[in-house]
Amino acid sequence: MESAEPEPSGSRPEEEEEEDEEEDEEEDGALLPPEQPAAAVRMEDCLAKKMEITVSEAEKRTGRNAMNIQETYTAYLIETRAVESQSEGQCAPVESLWRRYSEFELLRNYLSVTYPHIVVPPLPEKRADFVWHKLSADNMDPDFVERRRIGLENFLLRVASHPVLCQDKIFYSFLTQEGGWKEMVNETGFQLKADSRLKALNATFRVKNPDKRFTELKHYSDELQSVISHLLRVRARVADRLYGVYKVHGNYGRVFSEWSAIEKEMGDGLQSAGHHMDVYAASIDDILEEEEHYADQLKEYLFYAEALRAVCRKHELMQYDLEMAAQDLTSKKQQCEELATGTVRTFSLKGMTSKLFGQETPEQREAKIKVLEEQIQEGEEQLKSKNLEGRDFVKSAWADIERFKEQKNHDLKEALISYAVMQISMCKKGIQVWTNAKECFSKM
């Protein structure tokens, strides 16, 4: 497999041929050990360009879960179709399968563990958050389900366009193999690789020499998370208030209409003005629905911040392990030296007990030294590989982080622009309605 340098560009992938998958099959169940960063593929070779992926439907299902309890859940239809580079007028057939949210979660967990140096795209929220009064917090609510469908599709597209992740076999199977996928994932044994310490977000590890960039990045991801949450909360409140302003105007319509019944000259003006007030009041629904999509775009990056932090965390832990290993090696070397020279420079329990209960025999000491020397050698090899591992991790992680940064800047700028476009559209609608209303009023 060609190991092309990962290109940190946010540009859209171009169309190219399929890359060689044989290498993957040689690996154990497509599990690429985290110690060897996966080679990235050029944007043009990403899966997203070879395959159309959509999450086209959502369906309510009932079934029995692992504990044989009846439950209701939503299943999502994933449709895929190979993109022919030269269309001969015939499209490839559409393949489809159903997946539920928990399977998406499983996929993502697998990806996070398998590619700890990658900023793995986030899933849409599990439960509705940042709701304002009109939105439902119910997971079964059709609007929520719809927005989640879009979010899941977005997730798949993000993974499929990621230079490294798109090559993953488990991911490919998720899209194409209905039965037995769960078993396949579990067979990779990725759960064993999962570092439980990564979950303990609040635990601090005293790392002496972290890469400064990662420390800064972690700080940034915290700030990003905090500011986007705050923004989303206030936006929801603003939406609520805006809704109120528009909807109250609807009352004008009714009262004007009733009033117009007793007026001769004013009647027509009142009646038609009332109609425009109804239009005004109704217009807010579409406006706010559009804004929800904007909120979802921000939410994606809110969750991305967590993924970013996970990578920083991984680095921290690796560095911590490295420092611990180095520390351990140093102390073993010291022990060895002491045993060899007979000097006790450092306090050790063994040393004390041997003083108290008698010296050991030279043979015993030799044996100990030998063991230590073996351990030291092992330790040095391990340290070397850990060092290498650490450096490779830093290098590949940083490459993905650069890619992510560009993607983030591009996406968020687009989102902000789309927000402005939405505001402009709202203003134009307002101008139209009130111009009409003004004309009606002036004829009263």
Next chain:
Amino acid sequence: MEAEGRAPGSPLLAGGEGPGVDSRPAAGAPGTARGPLIAAAEVLALDDEEDDLEVFSKDTSLAEVNSFTPSMPISPSSMINQYKFEDGPELRDLFITVDDPESHITAIETFITYRVVTKTSRGEFDSSEYEVRRRYQDFLWLKSKLEEAHPTLIIPPLPEKFIMKGMVERFSDEFIETRRKALHKFLNRIADHPTLTFNEDFKIFLTAQAWELSSHKKQGPGLLSRMGQTVRAVASSVRGAVKNRPGMFTEINDYMGTFSQKINLLDKIAHRIYKEERDYFNEMKEYGPIHTLWSASEEDLADSLKGIASCIDRCCKATEKRMAGLSENLLPILHEYVLYSEILMGVLKRRDQIQGELDSKVDALANRKTEKDLFSEEIGKLEDKVERANNALKADWDRWKQNMQCDMRSTFTNVAENNLRFYEECLATWESFLASQTVDLHVEEDSEDRP
């Protein structure tokens, strides 16, 4: 929608006026209502001109007061002024302002007085300019005198004594300002009224010094006895008057029933809209700064974020203006007409009562054929009284309807204009932001999905 006290939240412009039957030029509309003023200035001696302009420029705070031209567009309200006077384009000759609220603290009470300035060219006034101070009680007195003298004329509404429900304290600046504007309106509506404007008590109210007014007030029946009269009158009018009421007045009664209901609803709606807009404004105030905060941790995005923050802030200010417009125009006018509908019901009742007097005398005559002559003279007088009352009410009703239509038209048009200004300002803000962002990007969003 809960009923709420009048509690406009934003600071009201001093001297700002709503459209309506007003002689005062509106602060926001430099030229429109100045037609009659200009002509009046020409009617006055030229050396008075400066005085006039000074008074008005103080309130309107306009620098270009000197640059008027007689051919300025005339507002509908001033047109109505002209329309009311049947002898051709007769113009206003009585100008009244109410301003400068002052607190007076005595051992017994604290009260506010307002300065009432009158400028006139009328012969029956000894001077052409008067300045007096009046308190709310004095206005109440004037109103009751007018009602007494003209029971079937529609006397303009006075602001209420004291708002219990609202969040406005009795002597808060807002409350005082709202009341001042309403009192100003009250006096000007009287001045515009073809009959009331010549009322003697009105003249005394405008011109008498404080002690003169007090002594004048003490003459005539006391308030309590007058109240007693009204109660008895209302009670007697319930019987009989309704069945002999001319169809026209029944129509008016029915109309007022519905109108009153609708205007009260509109008043509630308008207050609710104001409240919602204020809540929206409060949330928006927090919304913009978050983007600025965010921009501090970004590099590439910093400019876009700051741009959004500034747009939101500007829209926030525009919202504030929109709110102010509402509280300066729509809310006071709707409230005035809520009060008017009560007044009209009262006028109709009084007419019924006058008719009731006649009817009961006629009924009594039917039972006593002997003292016919005595009765017939009395009845003749009462018949005249009824006819006069009916005619007065009819004419005033027509006039009131015209004014109401005009007021509603201009007020709601103003509301629409207010909203238009708001949206146009926001539109300009966002469009200029968009322009700054899309210098090197496509304006159209990509039709493809995001990666």
